[in-house]
Amino acid sequence: GAGVSQSPSNKVTEKGKDVELRCDPISGHTALYWYRQRLGQGLEFLIYFQGNSAPDKSGLPSDRFSAERTGESVSTLTIQRTQQEDSAVYLCASRRLSYNEQFFGPGTRLTVL
Amino acid sequence: QQQVKQSPQSLIVQKGGIPIINCAYENTAFDYFPWYQQFPGKGPALLIAIRPDVSEKKEGRFTISFNKSAKQFSLHIMDSQPGDSATYFCAASGGTSGTYKYIFGTGTRLKVLA
Numbered sequence: 001g002a003g004v005s006q007s008p009s010n011k012v013t014e015k016g017k018d019v020e021l022r023c024d025p026i027s028g029h030t031a032l033y034w035y036r037q038r039l040g041q042g043l044e045f046l047i048y049f050q051g052n053s054a055p056d057k058s059g060l061p062s063d064r065f066s067a068e069r070t071g072e073s074v075s076t077l078t079i080q081r082t083q084q085e086d087s088a089v090y091l092c093a094s095r096r097l098s099y100n101e102q103f104f105g106p107g108t109r110l111t112v113l
Numbered sequence: 114q115q116q117v118k119q120s121p122q123s124l125i126v127q128k129g130g131i132p133i134i135n136c137a138y139e140n141t142a143f144d145y146f147p148w149y150q151q152f153p154g155k156g157p158a159l160l161i162a163i164r165p166d167v168s169e170k171k172e173g174r175f176t177i178s179f180n181k182s183a184k185q186f187s188l189h190i191m192d193s194q195p196g197d198s199a200t201y202f203c204a205a206s207g208g209t210s211g212t213y214k215y216i217f218g219t220g221t222r223l224k225v226l227a
Binding site (some may be wrong): 095 | 145156157159192202211214216219
């Protein structure tokens with residue numbers, strides 16, 4: 001079956017511009033996570049969605065970052081007024097209810113010039 | 114208390130060697146410990162996972178050893194191959210929140226020489 005997909009695969013933007021990153025989770029996966037991975041670093045949790053519950057936004061680094069998810073489908077991560085330190089790979093993962101395993105997408109590589 | 118410390122940062126072994134990657138945690142509420150493998154340009158993929166009620170788990174050439182009292186766990190790769198060259202991340206999750214949120218280690222870049 002189809003895995004987690006993310007788009008675009010690469011995004012180059014100028015400092016100060018807004019960007020939107022998209023994640024399509026595996027069908028039937030109610031939980032969805034966003035992570036940030038800086039070059040050569042580990043995965044940094046950003047935000048978690050579970051069904052219709054309020055999202056866990058505890059990992060968002062600033063108010064320039066926001067994310068939305070409608071129901072149990074697509075999610076978008078928005079970064080406003082991008083800064084050079086936002087350059088990273090943004091990974092999305094989804095999970096079935098009551099199962100531990102998270103399935104990751106290929107990521108979006110964001111470069112802020 | 115939410116950190117997972119991973120070592121070494123990088124590792125080079127000869128083909129057939131047994132690289133060992135170590136992780137340590139502090140939060141005793143963690144109850145699920147996965148290892149993820151990541152190739153360049155790809156997202157991480159689950160390799161093997163363990164729960165604290167067992168001390169060892171093997172899947173093919175990959176083994177997790179778990180020491181609950183020391184709050185440590187490690188990944189062993191038997192008969193390593195050049196195709197195992199990748200970055201490996203340990204993680205921990207659990208507790209009562211039900212979010213299954215992972216705390217990841219910082220990663221180990223493994224290179225297996227032919």
